[in-house]
Amino acid sequence: MPHLVAAMLLMLVTGFLIKLLQQPHVIAYLIAGIVIGPWGLSLISDIHVISRIGAMGVILLLFFVGMETDARQLVSNWKLSLFGTVVQIGLSVLSVWILGALYDWSFERILLIGFVISLSSTAVVIKLLQDSSILKTKVGQAVLGVLLAQDLAIIPMLIALGILGSDEVNSSHLMLQGAGGLLAGGFFAFLVLKKQVHLPLSRWLMQDHELQLFAAMNICFGLALITAWFDLSTALGAFLAGMLINAAKETQWVHHTLDSFRVMFVSVFFVSVGMLLDIGFLIDNLLEVLALVLLALLTNTFINAFILKISDYSWTDSLYAGVLLSQIGEFSFVLSAVGLQIGLISDYGYQLAICVIAVSLLVSPFWINAGKKLLNWNDKDEHNLSEEK
Structure with a gap:
């Protein structure tokens, strides 16, 4: 105590x-x-206990984002989200391949490191978008679409690494993930096409705030559990649950009621990330870590900016979105751990990856603020989507 x-x-x-x-x-x-x-x-x-509590924070964070997301607007950016993410991952791998050619890295290691740096932090970026009140702007919605597409991309990444690390491909595992992906896509399409959804016993829910609270929490963690059972991201299930709550007007009250819980659990998540950082290792390899962090931030900034620019965004908006997506995400911890398990990186490489990811998350807000001031970006010229309605 x-x-x-x-x-x-x-x-x-x-x-x-x-x-x-x-x-x-x-x-x-x-x-x-x-x-x-x-x-x-x-x-x-006990890092494991803190990490599990922090994982609940990510689930609640995506749940709230789902409640604030316009499904039709998200669909309107599907080309940017889907093809942009594919191109971004490809360019990230290509950038690492150029570096790996100098150090004679294997293809497997190049692919792993390329995957690791290509994923941005959903938790960090969405928190900053919410705090800055720009989540519902054009740039905010574009960044959100890319983040969600990256969360889905973790599935084929893990499959690819699993194939490289073993002689056999688990066909039943692939079929389970494929079926889960189809179900998630179908559920998303249902929410897009359905203007309003009525939950079971909706009349009782509208009259009882306590029932609304428990109904919403069951939907949030229930869908997160279902997507986890299909070996998909729990954050994806929580996001779909939030969109369902947004479409079901009977539970709108819970949005403000659960906000304090979201703040608490999200803070624990970031605390758990900080606890992973080995200070001794970081000090011993400080120059190498800082060089890799700077390289990752610059690479991700310009790759993502290029993708938004070819999607008809202005250079200012494109570069700011690139800055927002520049850091290495929390799912990269998972990829690094998998790489260690299947022998693609050594213990030294794993500790180096942990330090680079954690430091990139730590400096990300400073990098984003500096980029915003340098670009002189503000949301006054941005058309706030919530005001369109």
Whole structure:
């Protein structure tokens, strides 16, 4: 208990300091995780428990994003989301291949590292979009579409790495994921085509806020559990659940009621990311880590900016979207762990990947703020989609 109180006090103090510096709270959570984790003061040593609680934060975050998303507007950007993500991953792998040719890396390692740097952080970017009130702008919706497409791309990435790391392909596993993908796509199409959805016992739900709360939570974690059973992202299921709640007017009240829970669990997620950072390893390999982080930020910024530019966005909007998507995402931790398990990277390579991912998440808000000021980007000229209705 004393360690828990000390950890919460540290988060509060760090939050105040970060607020004085006019930086997002994400920075405070990451720093707190580094300090209280096993590589810092060791106030909390069980990373697995914290990571599981933090995973609930990502689920709730995507659940809320689903409740705020216009399905038809998301569909209107499907070409950017689908083809843009494919091109972006391909260019990321190509960039790593050029670097890997200098160091004689194997094709498997090049593919793994290319996959790792191609994924942006859904949790970080959406949190920043929400805090800046630009989630519903044209750029915000474009970035959201790309993030969701990247979350889906983790499936074929894991399949490809599994094939490279084993002699056999598990056909039943592939069929399960394929069936889950089709069901998720069908459910999404249903929500797009259906103007309004009525939940069972809707008349009772409209009259009872407590029932609304439990109905919404069951839908959120229920769909997340279903997508997990199909070996798909739990965040995908939570996002679809949020869209269902958005279409079902009987449960609109829960949006504001659950917001405090979302803040708490999302903060724990970022704390868990900070706890993964091995300070000793980072200090010993600081120059290499910083060089790789800078390379990843620049590569992702310009690749994503190029993709939005060819999708008829202005250079200013394209570059700002590229800056937003520049960091390496939390799902890259999963890819790195898989790469270690199947022997594509060594323990040193895995620790290096963890440091690069964590540091990219840590510096991402500073990078985004600097890019916004340099580009002189603001949402005043952006047409807010919520005002269109």
